[in-house]
Amino acid sequence: MDDCIFCKIVKNEIPNYTVYEDDVVKAFLDISQTTPGHTLVVPKKHVKDIYEYDTEMAEQVFARIPKIARAIKNSAPDIKGINIINNNGKVASQSVFHSHFHLIPRYSNDDGFSLNFSDNSNRYNEDTLTRIQNNISKHLEG
Numbered sequence: 001m002d003d004c005i006f007c008k009i010v011k012n013e014i015p016n017y018t019v020y021e022d023d024v025v026k027a028f029l030d031i032s033q034t035t036p037g038h039t040l041v042v043p044k045k046h047v048k049d050i051y052e053y054d055t056e057m058a059e060q061v062f063a064r065i066p067k068i069a070r071a072i073k074n075s076a077p078d079i080k081g082i083n084i085i086n087n088n089g090k091v092a093s094q095s096v097f098h099s100h101f102h103l104i105p106r107y108s109n110d111d112g113f114s115l116n117f118s119d120n121s122n123r124y125n126e127d128t129l130t131r132i133q134n135n136i137s138k139h140l141e142g
């Protein structure tokens, strides 16, 4: 992936602020620093998005996230929480198409990051929820 910015970071071809790396992942500061300590965890192998992970790669990458999250949490006493975000697809705000996980330390409710989960529960009933449930279940791989 010659033109992939995160592949270039994996190979240290462009400057980066790496906090952790091993044979599977690299974790480095997100240049935007949405909040102080905002870190990206990327698999060293180029995969575009979550759909391209096989089970073994998912196990290896996901297994590394808690220890990186703990290091961030322990890096400053005023970190009260961490949001872990993985965007897939333009509509979901993915802008770099080398899969990555945002670890965003949270300091307060107005620290520069926000998430909005609308509550639309009043638009659904047992039938509509069951239909959605079955539609997703039947698409699961064996």
Ligand code: AMP
Pocket: 005, 014, 016, 029, 030, 031, 032, 033, 087, 093, 094, 095, 096, 097
């Ligand atoms: P996303 O919108 O989920 O695809 O996130 C991509 C993230 O990559 C953004 O938060 C950018 O700030 C970050 N980013 C882009 N280029 C670099 C870079 N050279 N070094 C560190 N972070 C970067």
Ligand code: ZN
Pocket: 001, 004, 005, 006, 007, 008, 045, 046, 047, 097, 098
């Ligand atoms: Zn890449």
